[in-house]
Amino acid sequence: MSGTTTAPERFSVNQMTVRQLDLPELVDACLALGVRGVGLWREPVRAHGVDATARLVREAGLTVTTLCRGGFLTATDPHERARALDDNRRAVDEAATLGTDTLVLVSGGLPAGSKDLRGARERIADALGELGPYAAGRGVRLAVEPLHPMYAADRCVVSTLAQALDLAERFPAEQVGVTVDTYHIWWDDTAPEQIARAGVGGRLHAFQLADWITPLPEGVLNGRGPLGDGSVDLREWTTQVEATGYTGPIEVELFNDELWARDGREVLAETLARFMEHVVR
Numbered sequence: 001m002s003g004t005t006t007a008p009e010r011f012s013v014n015q016m017t018v019r020q021l022d023l024p025e026l027v028d029a030c031l032a033l034g035v036r037g038v039g040l041w042r043e044p045v046r047a048h049g050v051d052a053t054a055r056l057v058r059e060a061g062l063t064v065t066t067l068c069r070g071g072f073l074t075a076t077d078p079h080e081r082a083r084a085l086d087d088n089r090r091a092v093d094e095a096a097t098l099g100t101d102t103l104v105l106v107s108g109g110l111p112a113g114s115k116d117l118r119g120a121r122e123r124i125a126d127a128l129g130e131l132g133p134y135a136a137g138r139g140v141r142l143a144v145e146p147l148h149p150m151y152a153a154d155r156c157v158v159s160t161l162a163q164a165l166d167l168a169e170r171f172p173a174e175q176v177g178v179t180v181d182t183y184h185i186w187w188d189d190t191a192p193e194q195i196a197r198a199g200v201g202g203r204l205h206a207f208q209l210a211d212w213i214t215p216l217p218e219g220v221l222n223g224r225g226p227l228g229d230g231s232v233d234l235r236e237w238t239t240q241v242e243a244t245g246y247t248g249p250i251e252v253e254l255f256n257d258e259l260w261a262r263d264g265r266e267v268l269a270e271t272l273a274r275f276m277e278h279v280v281r
Helices: 023-033 042-048 050-060 078-098 117-136 161-168 191-200 234-242 264-278
Strands: 011-014 037-041 063-071 102-106 141-144 176-181 204-209 250-252
Touching: 011 063, 011 264, 023 037, 023 042, 023 050, 023 264, 037 042, 037 050, 042 050, 042 063, 042 078, 050 078, 063 078, 078 102, 078 117, 102 204, 117 141, 117 161, 141 161, 141 204, 161 176, 161 191, 176 191, 191 204, 191 234, 204 234, 250 264
Parallel strands: 011 037, 011 250, 037 063, 063 102, 102 141, 141 176, 176 204, 204 250
Antiparallel strands: none
16 A cells, blocks of 8 residues: 655654554554554564564564563562563564564562562662663663653552663663653653753663643553643653754554544544644644
8 A cells, every 4th residue: 555645754653552453454554644663562463473563564664663562570589580581581582573673661560568669670770781781682772661650559660761761871871771751751850851861871762752631541551642632742842852862763652542442543643643733843
């Protein structure tokens, strides 16, 4: 199918934004709109087949901008830790097969019964020390993503960009950097200086957009707002990131039940239109 419109070269759609589309449908929808970048998720990729997915996107001429996700590295049980490390090595291998150089990490929450945030973060650092060289040897960078503090207990004890950089900077930049996601850090008035810090260190490995809307839905996970519907100045955030010299993909990642209930092709077209309106200068 030939493209009927041309999306900005740096625009990328994260697969979760239109998760109702299977991989062939997603590729077809991207080609119809001239979208050249996709961020993929491990579960649907593995369901379709990693090699088959790599072949599909390659033959379509699409670029895989990121793979989500690795991480969940805070376990204290030795067997759980070993399983997590093995799974992250598989994630690195999958990223390399798909042709992306960036594996996004959601670090993991507190183990059951624990209140030790500092200890959990140190276990993440220990894991990065093992995984970083493995990833770099396969041409993949690890991108630690800070999540909003409301997820600290169960999903991610790394809540700020400063915390993510404190971890990443223990390792070479070609091994470990960070993901900047507006949904998670838009509230943090120290984030601009941390974005600059990431840029100076060559650690800004991924940039993702979503808006913050209220009220949050029950369960809060699927409350990411379509671009322009919420409180985030998306154009200003993009300006801050680009001021570091970042010229990589800008990936829109939305978890939203209302969007998932709609036609995925329509959602993708709308997301691209909103990107043009609220992000492109």
